[in-house]
Amino acid sequence: MESFKDFAKSKVQVIRNSNISIIDAPLVVVGDVVVISSGNKIPADMRIFKGTADLNVDNSSLTGESLPIRLSSNCGAKGIEDPKEAKNVAFFSTLCTSGNGSGIVFKTGGQTFIGRIADLASTAEAAVSTLKVELDQMISFLAVVAIAFGIIFFVLGFILGIKPLTCLINAIGLIVANIPEGLLGAITLALTITSKKMMKHNVLVKNLNSIETLGSLTCICSDKTGTLTQNKMTVQHLWYDKNLRKVRENQLPIENDTDNGIEKVATDLYLNTDKSFEFLQLIAVCGSAAQFIKEVPPDFKPVNDEKIKYVQENPSETDENVAIYINNIIKPKYQNDYEMYIQINVDEANTSNLINLIKLLIDGDASETGILKFFQKNLTTGIIKNCNNIEDMRRIYPIHLSEKPNGKGEKVECKIPFNSTNKFVAYLLDYKEIPNNEGSPSELFVEEIPNNKGSPSELFVAFKVMICLIFFLTREHLIDSLKNAIDIYFTVRRFQWIKILSLNLKRQMIFWP
Amino acid sequence: MDQDFKSKFEKANDILALKGERVIGCAYNKLDQNRYGLNYDFIKVDKSKPADAEEGEVYITDIPIDNLVFVGLIAMEDPPR
Numbered sequence: 001m002e003s004f005k006d007f008a009k010s011k012v013q014v015i016r017n018s019n020i021s022i023i024d025a026p027l028v029v030v031g032d033v034v035v036i037s038s039g040n041k042i043p044a045d046m047r048i049f050k051g052t053a054d055l056n057v058d059n060s061s062l063t064g065e066s067l068p069i070r071l072s073s074n075c076g077a078k079g080i081e082d083p084k085e086a087k088n089v090a091f092f093s094t095l096c097t098s099g100n101g102s103g104i105v106f107k108t109g110g111q112t113f114i115g116r117i118a119d120l121a122s123t124a125e126a127a128v129s130t131l132k133v134e135l136d137q138m139i140s141f142l143a144v145v146a147i148a149f150g151i152i153f154f155v156l157g158f159i160l161g162i163k164p165l166t167c168l169i170n171a172i173g174l175i176v177a178n179i180p181e182g183l184l185g186a187i188t189l190a191l192t193i194t195s196k197k198m199m200k201h202n203v204l205v206k207n208l209n210s211i212e213t214l215g216s217l218t219c220i221c222s223d224k225t226g227t228l229t230q231n232k233m234t235v236q237h238l239w240y241d242k243n244l245r246k247v248r249e250n251q252l253p254i255e256n257d258t259d260n261g262i263e264k265v266a267t268d269l270y271l272n273t274d275k276s277f278e279f280l281q282l283i284a285v286c287g288s289a290a291q292f293i294k295e296v297p298p299d300f301k302p303v304n305d306e307k308i309k310y311v312q313e314n315p316s317e318t319d320e321n322v323a324i325y326i327n328n329i330i331k332p333k334y335q336n337d338y339e340m341y342i343q344i345n346v347d348e349a350n351t352s353n354l355i356n357l358i359k360l361l362i363d364g365d366a367s368e369t370g371i372l373k374f375f376q377k378n379l380t381t382g383i384i385k386n387c388n389n390i391e392d393m394r395r396i397y398p399i400h401l402s403e404k405p406n407g408k409g410e411k412v413e414c415k416i417p418f419n420s421t422n423k424f425v426a427y428l429l430d431y432k433e434i435p436n437n438e439g440s441p442s443e444l445f446v447e448e449i450p451n452n453k454g455s456p457s458e459l460f461v462a463f464k465v466m467i468c469l470i471f472f473l474t475r476e477h478l479i480d481s482l483k484n485a486i487d488i489y490f491t492v493r494r495f496q497w498i499k500i501l502s503l504n505l506k507r508q509m510i511f512w513p
Numbered sequence: 514m515d516q517d518f519k520s521k522f523e524k525a526n527d528i529l530a531l532k533g534e535r536v537i538g539c540a541y542n543k544l545d546q547n548r549y550g551l552n553y554d555f556i557k558v559d560k561s562k563p564a565d566a567e568e569g570e571v572y573i574t575d576i577p578i579d580n581l582v583f584v585g586l587i588a589m590e591d592p593p594r
Contacts, residue, residue, distance in 0.1 A: 229592060232591065233535065233590070234589060234590060234591075234592055236588050236590045237529055238586065239522070239585050240584060240585030242521045243521075244525040244529075276585060280539050280587065283539040283541055283584060284587060287539075367535060367537065400555065402553070402554060402555040403556065404556050412556055414556065
């Protein structure tokens with residue numbers, strides 16, 4: 001155990017008296033110049049004055065932000081107003097994910113941002129519940145009454161000339177009789193009965209005191225993604241050709257949607273023939289960055305088996321050497337097998353169930369992953385020919401490459417990535433003609449063209465560049481910049497409202513996604 | 514895009530939003546070949562931002578995003594644990 005404590009202690013490089021020395025992280029003081037490099041934990045709040053271009057920190061332990069944040073010696077426009085936004089401040093407890101840099105420590109320990117948060121969290125007092133306050137009031141009232149009665153009757157006894165001892169016994173008896181001995185049991189019983197009632201509404205009460213808290217709440221705010229939900233987006237509905245369609249064959253049971261006016265459409269209705277579905281599919285699949293991970297994961301079964309075997313045969317090898325052996329020797333051996341495995345699972349998922357797809361690793365954000373899985377499962381190739389999986393589709397409609405205007409001939413992909421001001425994604429796609437057995441190329445765009453007189457192949461030369469967009473809908477955005485493009489007013493709620501408790505309490509729960 | 518389309522769209526969108534689903538709309542546009550050829554420069558120098566000392570000029574992708582053809586909505590839900 002002692003050695004374990006030592007192991008957890010992190011060391012940092014500091015420059016003191018123009019000498020680099022390595023000291024324990026807790027010994028850093030204000031004014032120290034700390035040298036950080038990738039993999040280091042930031043030992044205190046510090047201002048970066050020198051850093052490489054790729055200096056990134058992972059602030060997830062502080063803010064929950066999952067993406068690394070770029071640091072530089074310039075504090076940036078936002079940083080002047082708010083030091084928390086400054087680009088040249090590295091916070092205690094965050095992790096340097098790449099690059100090198102130096103900074104000067106300005107706050108340590110409990111005075112750092114995380115330290116102050118920890119301080120606040122630990123000193124916060126548990127609020128006294130209303131039930132307890134009311135009970136306390138009632139008991140003090142009863143106590144006053146009991147003692148008052150005792151004294152009154154003691155005095156009265158004296159006046160009436162009863163023996164002092166009898167008076168005292170009477171007084172004590174009165175006081176004791178007024179103590180509500182049954183109160184404890186009664187309250188516990190009441191709360192227990194309430195919790196039993198709540199169980200019928202799928203509320204499990206772990207702490208009896210919380211019933212009273214729950215009784216006085218109006219709104220619960222909770223972290224949703226990953227806490228209450230799985231963070232695995234699954235496609236539930238599609239809307240196209242003016243009809244709302246419920247997606248069948250999901251992992252979740254389907255509730256009856258008829259009262260919501262949702263038309264129930266069987267899966268096979270939008271297979272093979274629906275042109276709008278294919279459009280939707282093309283836009284969703286090609287306008288997304290998510291893709292199946294092709295690298296063999298370490299828990300892929302044959303790899304894992306070989307690893308166990310290797311460790312048994314060479315028990316003296318260090319973990320590092322084992323990892324090197326796996327990465328360099330075992331994994332390449334199974335690369336083809338893994339790709340086959342993906343292919344088989346993708347193929348099976350197309351015909352049978354979604355379970356096979358869920359096993360596969362996808363690199364991308366939650367929404368894009370959900371879309372990718374859904375469309376791979378329901379891939380329809382009625383009009384787009386020669387397309388068995390999403391990767392084929394992306395080969396037919398690749399992202400357009402355009403030259404950077406810097407004279408170097410560098411080509412980059414034409415896409416506008418999602419950001420919080422745009423709230424949309426735009427991809428510019430090429431159409432690549434891939435000849436197929438039936439002799440004609442994809443016909444998806446032919447019918448769209450008015451006065452279509454040429455042969456398909458000529459037309460496709462003319463329409464090689466096509467744009468497709470995915471909008472993340474919000475009202476403001478559309479009103480501001482896309483009103484002309486899509487002439488619709490959207491009423492998407494900014495928050496996702498989920499009603500979980502059916503307690504008939506007229507309460508709603510807000511979760512932020 | 515007629516009135517019927519709009520009202521149906523709004524109704525569908527309301528239903529989905531009330532169900533707490535994440536709604537993504539999809540639209541596309543074919544570009545005019547005469548104006549935007551294969552060699553058209555879609556990557557342009559962003560003049561609103563000053564040039565970065567290390568990376569040089571900042572580039573933006575200039576894809577025309579108007580007069581789109583609206584295709585449909587995809588609504589997703591995050592299943593509870």
